[in-house]
Amino acid sequence: MTPFAIDGPPAVAESLLATATARWDGWFLLHGLRAVSALRGGRCDVAAEQFLVLLDFGIERREAPPS
Numbered sequence: 001m002t003p004f005a006i007d008g009p010p011a012v013a014e015s016l017l018a019t020a021t022a023r024w025d026g027w028f029l030l031h032g033l034r035a036v037s038a039l040r041g042g043r044c045d046v047a048a049e050q051f052l053v054l055l056d057f058g059i060e061r062r063e064a065p066p067s
Contacts, residue, residue: 005033010041021050028057 001020005013017034024030035050 001030001033005037006040008037010037013037014041014043014046018046028054031057 001017005017014034014037017030017037021027021030021034031050031053035047035054038044038046038050
């Protein structure tokens with residue numbers, strides 16, 4: 001799914017990942033990939049929503065500045 005989210009047609013990738021996140025909501029990687037595909041398609045609202053979901057999972061980047 002990663003290559004498709006990064007290099008596939010943005011609208012198709014986002015649609016596929018929207019379906020995947022609805023089906024497997026507990027798989028955090030899908031939410032991250034959906035955020036990437038949404039950004040590629042110019043859908044910043046969806047990307048922001050997915051990043052907030054990742055915060056609910058407690059996912060943080062190691063190199064992120066301390067909060």
